[in-house]
Amino acid sequence: MKTVVVLALPDLIAFDLATPIETFGRVRLPDGRPGYQVLVAGPDDVVDAGPVRLAVDHGLDAVDRADLVVVPGRNDSLRPSPPAAVEALRVAAGRGTRIASICVGAFTLAEAGLLDGRRATTHWLAADELARRYPSVRVYPDVLYVDDHDVLTSAGAAAGIDLCLHVVHTDYGAAVAADASRLAVAPLHRAGGQGQYILRNRPTARAGALEPVLAWIEANAHRELTLADLAAAARTSPRTLTRRFTEATGQSPMQWVAGVRIRHAQELLETTDYTIDRVASQAGFPTTSNFRTQFQQVVGTTPGAYRRTFHS
Template sequence: MYTVVVLALPDLIAFDLATPIETFGRVRLPDGRPGYQVIVAGADDVVDAGPVRLAVDHGLDALDRADLVVVPGRHDSLRPSPLTVVEALRVAAGRGTRVASICVGAFTLAEAGLLDGRRATTHWLVADELARRYPSVRVDPDVLYVDDHDVLTSAGASSGIDLCLHVVRTDYGAAVAADAARLAVAPLHRAGGQAQYILRNRPSPRTASLEPVLAWIEANAHRPLTLADLAAAANTSSRTLTRRFTEVTGQSPMQWVSGVRLRHAQELLETTDHTVDRIASRTGFTTTSNFRAQFQNVVGTTPGAYRRTFHS
């Protein structure tokens, strides 16, 4: 039996705490024995978890007997972690204990230096911030989880379930993991990655300086557009527009147009029964094959699989 220690940090996200407790705690082996002992530990006896307060029965010395330490996310992911927690994580990882994070718990692992030089993921909304703060981390915002040997990270919320089931499959095999998935009423493996949940190329406060041309793109993305068309709409030169887009969005103008087209296509897949051919035509893609290829490359799944997941 493996021992899983789930860390209860200040400002804890309760869902992230419950995910490993429930997923690992319900695992049963073929002979009926539990697969995991789950312990909740922290630096404080009581921690805030949004609208509730939680009593913590075990201190950080519980990490000494852990086979896996799970770090849930916190509402303020940029808030520094307690130094005692950071040091305890370093010591645990140093002796070979597996360490995992749920959602923005990756920031705590990065703060402890455990993601340096590694591939990792977190919630797509803060993936850029994780990469900015910790440039030595190879942040992949498109996947549901990353297994980098003894350090594992997951994306937002329910991706923590995907990661926990992956750990069960690694520890005990597919049959035990499938039983755990049935108890969690969750798929053992989800098609696609986090990329399919990302809202692409939407105007935001950081793109305010480009607002007129972005609004024009929103209204005209279905048309066959060129860089010259965008520059004319922005009343500037193609060179100046490209420079401004790169500075503000990190993308070229035509890359932004492609992202808008994909978002419009996602919306149609979610809300209509239009054929894929019709959606491709209505959203500005030159051919259906081009649309399918770009959708698969960026969203990480096919238009049909996306519709089956998200159609209302």
């Protein structure tokens, strides 16, 4: 039996705490024995978790006997972590203990220096901030989880279940993991990454001056468009428009158009029974093949798989 220690730090996200407790705590081996002992540990006896306060049974010394330490996210991901917890993580990692984070718990791992030079992920809304604050971390914002040897990170919320089931599969094999996935009422493997949950190309505050042309793109993305068409709509030169787009959105004008078309296609896949050919045409893609390729690259899954997940 392996020991999992879940860290309970101040301002804890309760869902992130419950995910490893429930997923690992219900794992049973073929002979009926539990696969994991799950302990909750932290620097304080009581921890705030949103609207509730939770009693913590174990101190940080429990980390010393862990096979895996899981760090849930906190509501304020930029709040400094307790120094004692950061040091406990560093010591555990130094002796080869596996360390995992759920959602924005990746910020605590990065704060401890455990993600330096590694691949990692976090909730897509926080990915840019993680990359900005910790430039040595190779952030992959579109995946559900990253297994970088002895350090693992997951995206937001339910992606923590994906990570936990992956750990079970690694520790005990497919049969035990499949049984755990049934108990969690979650698939053992989900098609695509968290890219499929991201709303593409929503205007930001920095894009204020571009709002007229952004609105024009929304209304005309289904047409065959060129950079010259966009510049004419914006009443400026292609060069100036490209510079303004890059400064405001980090994308070229045509990349923005592609993102709008992808979002329109997502809406059609969610709300209609149109064929894939018709979705591609109405969203503005020149061919169905081009649509499938771009959709896979941007969203991380196929149009058909996306529809099966999100169609209402």
